[in-house]
Structure formats: C-alpha cells, structure tokens
Amino acid sequence: MSNQKILELKDIKREFRMGSEIVRALKGVTFDVAAGEFITIMGSSGSGKTTLLNTLGCLDKPTEGTYLLDGVDVRKLGRNELARLRNHKIGFVFQAYNLLPRTSALENVELPLLYNQTISAKERKDRAVAALEAVNLGDRLDHTPNQLSGGQQQRVAIARALVNEPVMILADEATGNLDSRSSYSIMALFQELNAKGKTIVFVTHEPDIASFSSRTIMLRDGRVMKDSANENRKSAKEVLAALPQTEDY
Amino acid sequence: MNFFNLLRIALRALQRNKLRAFLTMLGIIIGVASVIAMVAIGQGSKQSIQQQLSGMGSNMIIIRPNSNISAGARLDATSVQTLTLDDVKALQKQAAHLSAVTPLASAKGQAIYGNNNWPTTIQGVNPEYLDSIRQWPLQDGIEFTDRDVQSQNKVCLLGQTVITNLFPNGENPVGKYIRFGKVPLLVIGTLTAKGESAFGQDQDDVILSPFTTVQRRILSTIYLQNIYASAIDENSTTAATDEISQILRTSHRLKPTDEDDFAVRTMQELINTFSSTSQLLTVLLAVISGISLLVGGIGIMNIMYVSVTERTKEIGLRMSIGARGIDILLQFLTEAILISITGGIIGVILGITSAKLVTVFLSWPTLVTEYSILLSFLVCFITGVFFGYYPAQKASRLDPIEALRYE
Numbered sequence: 309m310s311n312q313k314i315l316e317l318k319d320i321k322r323e324f325r326m327g328s329e330i331v332r333a334l335k336g337v338t339f340d341v342a343a344g345e346f347i348t349i350m351g352s353s354g355s356g357k358t359t360l361l362n363t364l365g366c367l368d369k370p371t372e373g374t375y376l377l378d379g380v381d382v383r384k385l386g387r388n389e390l391a392r393l394r395n396h397k398i399g400f401v402f403q404a405y406n407l408l409p410r411t412s413a414l415e416n417v418e419l420p421l422l423y424n425q426t427i428s429a430k431e432r433k434d435r436a437v438a439a440l441e442a443v444n445l446g447d448r449l450d451h452t453p454n455q456l457s458g459g460q461q462q463r464v465a466i467a468r469a470l471v472n473e474p475v476m477i478l479a480d481e482a483t484g485n486l487d488s489r490s491s492y493s494i495m496a497l498f499q500e501l502n503a504k505g506k507t508i509v510f511v512t513h514e515p516d517i518a519s520f521s522s523r524t525i526m527l528r529d530g531r532v533m534k535d536s537a538n539e540n541r542k543s544a545k546e547v548l549a550a551l552p553q554t555e556d557y
Numbered sequence: 558m559n560f561f562n563l564l565r566i567a568l569r570a571l572q573r574n575k576l577r578a579f580l581t582m583l584g585i586i587i588g589v590a591s592v593i594a595m596v597a598i599g600q601g602s603k604q605s606i607q608q609q610l611s612g613m614g615s616n617m618i619i620i621r622p623n624s625n626i627s628a629g630a631r632l633d634a635t636s637v638q639t640l641t642l643d644d645v646k647a648l649q650k651q652a653a654h655l656s657a658v659t660p661l662a663s664a665k666g667q668a669i670y671g672n673n674n675w676p677t678t679i680q681g682v683n684p685e686y687l688d689s690i691r692q693w694p695l696q697d698g699i700e701f702t703d704r705d706v707q708s709q710n711k712v713c714l715l716g717q718t719v720i721t722n723l724f725p726n727g728e729n730p731v732g733k734y735i736r737f738g739k740v741p742l743l744v745i746g747t748l749t750a751k752g753e754s755a756f757g758q759d760q761d762d763v764i765l766s767p768f769t770t771v772q773r774r775i776l777s778t779i780y781l782q783n784i785y786a787s788a789i790d791e792n793s794t795t796a797a798t799d800e801i802s803q804i805l806r807t808s809h810r811l812k813p814t815d816e817d818d819f820a821v822r823t824m825q826e827l828i829n830t831f832s833s834t835s836q837l838l839t840v841l842l843a844v845i846s847g848i849s850l851l852v853g854g855i856g857i858m859n860i861m862y863v864s865v866t867e868r869t870k871e872i873g874l875r876m877s878i879g880a881r882g883i884d885i886l887l888q889f890l891t892e893a894i895l896i897s898i899t900g901g902i903i904g905v906i907l908g909i910t911s912a913k914l915v916t917v918f919l920s921w922p923t924l925v926t927e928y929s930i931l932l933s934f935l936v937c938f939i940t941g942v943f944f945g946y947y948p949a950q951k952a953s954r955l956d957p958i959e960a961l962r963y964e
C-alpha cells in the first residue's frame with residue numbers, strides 16, 4: 309500500500325441557501341486519504357455524510373476550502389471538466405442502485421464507457437462483461453433490473469462503478485436497502501476490491517458495516533468528530549460464512 | 558458521445574414508450590401527409606390548367622376589334638368592325654416578333670351531311686393557323702393551301718365532335734361533301750381531338766375552311782372578327798404585343814390621344830393568370846397544412862418536457878458517471894429529431910398514397926413534387942430541433958445532485 313495521497317481536504321465548507329436561511333451542511337472538514345485505503349464515513353442522519361461524499365465525487369463544489377483529487381484542485385474546474393473527472397477517476401454506488409430500468413445489466417454497466425470517446429464498441433463490451441464477472445454476475449448479462457434481486461442490482465451498480473477503472477469508489481449507504489446477508493456479501497466484494505488496490509470511501513450509519521473498513525471518520529453536525537484506524541478489522545467473508553444457512557437469497 | 562451511440566440511446570428510449578412515441582408522431586404524420594397531399598392537389602391542378610392552355614397554343618396572340626365608345630354607346634364586341642385584311646398584311650410585313658399571322662372569320666350555322674344535322678361553328682383561317690399558331694395536327698387527309706385561300710375553294714377540315722355527329726356510323730369523312738348552311742364543302746381532312754379548352758369550350762366542335770371561303774361565301778363581309786398570330790417564342794410574347802399595337806395604331810391612323818380600337822390578348826397572360834390563381838391555392842393549402850405541422854411540433858415539445866421530467870433521475874445518473882451537459886442535450890435532441898423525422902417519413906408515404914388515391918377515386922389531377930417532399934423533411938428536422946431544443950436544454954442544465962435526488 310503506497311502512502312500517496314489521493315484525496316486532500318482542507319477546511320471544506322458547504323452552505324446551502326434556503327430562501328433567507330443558510331444551512332451549513334459542512335462546517336470545515338479536513339482529512340487526507342491515501343491510495344488503497346478503505347474508509348467509512350459514519351454519522352447520524354443529517355450530519356453531512358452525503359454532502360461530503362458528493363463533494364468528494366465532484367458532483368458538488370465546496371463553498372469554501374480546498375479539495376485536491378489526485379493532486380488536481382477541483383474548485384478550479386468547470387462543469388465539463390468535472391464530468392470528465394467523474395467519468396475517468398470516480399465510480400459511484402448509490403443506496404437506490406440507480407440502474408436504468410428495462411435495460412440489461414450489460415448495457416447498464418457499459419454506460420460510463422459511452423461517455424468516453426476513446427473506447428471502441430468492442431472494448432466497451434469486453435470490459436463490461438469482465439466487470440460483471442468480477443462481481444459474480446457473469447451469467448446475468450441480459451437480465452434487466454426487475455429480474456434481479458436487490459443484492460444483485462447493487463452488484464451491477466458496483467460493476468458499473470468499476471468498469472472505467474476509477475482511482476476510487478464512492479458508495480453512499482450502498483447496503484442501506486439490503487438485508488444483512490446481501491449486505492455482508494456486498495461488503496465482502498468491497499473488501500476484495502480494496503485488497504486489489506482500489507481506494508474506497510463508504511458512507512454508512514451502521515457501525516456493523518463500518519467494522520469492515522480500515523479507517524472510520526465520524527461526522528457530527530458538519531464536523532469531523534473522530535478519525536481513527538480500525539484496530540480489529542473484520543472479514544465480511546468470514547461473517548457471511550458464519551451466518552445460519554436458512555434464508556437463501 | 559458519437560452519433561451512432563446517440564441514435565441507439567434515442568431509439569431505445571422510444572422503444573420503451575412505443576405507443577407514446579407513435580401518438581407524438583401522429584401530429585407530424587398528419588401535418589406532413591396533408592402538406593404533401595394538398596400541395597400535390599394544388600400543383601396537379603396548376604399543371605393541368607397549364608397543359609390545357611398550352612394545348613391551345615402557348616405562343617398564341619389573339620387580336621380582337623375593340624368597342625370604341627361611339628356616340629356614347631359601347632357596342633358589342635362582335636358587331637364592332639375595325640380589323641381588316643390590310644391589318645393582317647401590315648402585321649405580316651412589319652412585325653419582327655411574329656412567326657405567323659392569320660385572319661379569322663367565324664360563323665355559326667348548321668352543318669349537314671345526309672340526314673344528319675349539327676349546329677356548329679365554321680372558322681375561316683389561313684393555312685398557318687393549324688401548324689404555326691395552334692400546333693394542331695391532322696388526323697387524316699390534307700390541309701388546305703394558300704391557293705385554296707386565293708381561289709376561295711369550298712374545302713374544309715372537320716373537328717372530331719362534328720365528325721361524330723355528322724358521321725355517326727364511323728364512315729371516313731374525307732372526300733365527302735357536307736353542307737354548311739347552303740354552301741357545299743368538300744371534306745379534305747380531319748383534325749385530331751383537342752378536348753376542352755381551359756374555359757370549358759369544346760375545341761373539337763369546329764369546321765375549318767380557307768379564310769376567304771368563309772368571309773366571302775358565308776359571311777359576305779370585308780371585316781374580320783379576329784386576327785390570330787403567333788410569337789416567335791414564349792419569351793417574346795410581350796415584345797410582340799407591343800409591336801402589334803404600334804403597327805395597328807399606325808395602320809388605323811389613330812392619334813396619340815385616341816384609345817386603341819383593338820385589343821391584344823396573349824395566351825401567356827392567361828396562363829399566368831391561371832397559374833397565379835392556382836399558386837395561391839397551393840400556398841393556402843400549404844399554410845393550412847403547415848399549421849397542423851406546427852401543432853405536431855408543439856406535441857413533440859410537450860412530450861419531451863414530460864420525458865425530461867420523468868427521466869430526471871436517469872439524467873442525474875448519467876451526469877454522475879460522466880455525461881456532460883452537451884451529451885444530455887444531444888441525447889434528448891436526437892430523440893426529438895428522431896420522432897419528427899420518423900413521423901415525416903411516414904407522413905410523406907401517407908401523403909403520396911393519399912394523393913394517388915385522390916387521383917384514382919376523384920380523378921383530380923395531382924402532382925407530387927420533389928421539392929414538397931424535401932421541404933417537408935427539412936421542416937420536420939427544423940421542427941424537431943426547434944421544439945426539442947428547449948426540453949433538451951432544460952435536461953442538460955439540471956443539477957446532478959438534485960436530479961439524482963428526484964423522486
């Protein structure tokens with residue numbers, strides 16, 4: 309694991325204007341992430357987790373503070389450059405999966421590559437198939453979202469996040485809609501990807517899930533409360549194996 | 558995103574909502590079909606009028622005596638007698654823009670052959686009348702000649718309507734003697750059928766004889782009812798008209814203040830009058846159909862707005878994985894253009910078909926012109942771009958976070 313800094317946040321503030329009121333979602337957040345880390349961001353609802361993740365994912369720009377992604381100052385970039393950055397360096401996984409309905413798993417995974425001019429149709433397909441195989445869905449290429457379980461849909465979404473070979477994966481409550489067995493299997497997948505060198509930032513409010521990561525950042529009311537490495541990191545695979553075999557989803 | 562992918566995504570989106578896409582297209586389909594069909598009807602009637610008029614001789618110029626106001630009373634044109642053979646001679650000698658000139662004397666009366674009677678008109682003309690002025694070929698027999706005119710020979714050519722009525726049994730009239738009133742005439746030829754004139758007159762209900770024969774033996778007058786002339790070509794009809802006026806004014810010794818005692822009409826004028834009337838009709842029909850196309854365009858705009866709203870989440874997702882504003886804009890624009898162009902294609906096919914059906918079942922002449930098809934496609938494309946642009950722009954300007962959050 310190298311110590312190269314992939315994310316650098318310095319005093320990030322984000323304010324929303326709601327009519328005459330100003331909502332301060334982030335009130336000065338500072339931390340660094342090194343390449344290859346698996347970070348969970350924890351905090352109660354409304355603590356600013358999603359706002360922070362959107363900032364990390366270049367979907368949103370901070371009102372104040374500097375954010376360097378891979379050494380690039382994001383605040384200086386325009387809309388199109390941000391889009392390009394999202395396309396090349398970031399993979400998103402959402403709580404609600406956000407797959408295109410009535411569109412096959414393969415085509416859903418191909419989607420990010422459509423916005424990359426340099427990739428040919430053949431390469432696009434090959435890479436999408438490879439990504440789906442990496443999430444153990446090699447046999448579900450033609451299935452549409454409504455033919456897949458929640459856990460499977462989230463795997464497709466992860467494959468979609470992987471397909472453009474991003475430097476990091478951002479997940480916002482990616483297990484929030486899943487039962488515990490599916491959650492563990494998704495976490496096992498994330499751990500596997502992390503072992504292969506992917507940097508992961510995972511937002512959750514479940515301490516249970518956070519225990520699978522290497523470091524946890526606690527947010528409260530728009531500030532970092534606690535930032536600590538996980539001493540006894542659990543293996544999701546082992547937890548999954550230890551579950552009783554009754555429910556078979 | 559390249560064009561092929563854009564097209565694929567647009568097709569996919571339309572496939573997901575086939576019925577809606579079709580209903581949206583319907584406005585365009587009806588608009589285009591009616592433009593094509595209406596313009597075809599307008600152009601068809603214009604063409605057929607033009608053909609009928611040209612069939613009467615497109616370079617033809619008719620000179621009539623004009624009723625000068627004499628003693629406060631305007632006289633009926635047929636009873637005015639100002640044109641003489643000297644005018645014809647003057648025109649033949651002096652007019653540079655005329656290729657042929659003939660006097661025309663006509664008389665109404667009974668044509669008789671055996672037991673058959675037929676009320677018709679006999680026209681006395683010079684031999685040039687058939688070839689140069691009316692471009693009217695014979696069906697059978699021979700034309701009369703200048704010698705026949707000089708000798709006032711009692712010969713004639715029969716129009717098809719006269720033939721059917723005098724020779725109902727299908728005999729060949731050539732070589733037979735008929736009578737016009739009391740004057741016996743030898744039929745030396747028959748005319749091909751010309752059909753109705755643009756004014757609804759039966760042009761075949763006529764007997765043609767040497768001018769002198771009609772003037773001296775039937776009418777007994779020295780005045781002419783008409784002078785027919787032919788301009789060298791269609792473009793010189795105006796010059797020819799001016800020239801005729803000058804020559805006739807000189808030969809009639811009119812003072813500069815005097816009104817013309819003759820009137821010059823060209824076929825070209827008639828053609829232009831009729832053409833502009835039917836052109837107006839075409840434009841009117843096109844405008845009405847254009848309005849339905851506009852309504853179709855508004856339908857597209859409406860559905861595209863609905864579609865953008867429905868797919869807000871999809872737009873957010875696409876943006877989050879790297880779609881730029883322009884990619885989203887082009888995606889929705891392509892969809893709108895695809896709807897309008899597909900509607901256009903179906904509309905063109907439907908329009909051509911209905912034009913054909915109109916011709917078959919109503920026997921109205923129709924003419925589908927390439928430019929109306931091209932124009933329809935162009936208008937469809939523009940409609941798609943124009944009415945698709947605003948919804949597409951709305952989509953492209955969405956904030957990705959808000960769009961993702963949209964439920």
Ligand SMILES: Nc1ncnc2c1ncn2[C@@H]1O[C@H](COP(=O)(O)OP(=O)(O)O)[C@@H](O)[C@H]1O
Pocket residue numbers: 324325326331332333351352353354355356357358359360
């Ligand atoms: N677009 C927005 N406009 C106004 N307020 C917002 C907006 N997004 C987030 N907020 C506010 O910022 C705070 C943090 O929200 P969020 O980051 O979604 O929290 P979490 O994901 O931790 O539940 C909340 O008080 C929320 O109401």
Ligand SMILES: [Mg+2]
Pocket residue numbers: 357358359
């Ligand atoms: Mg949240």
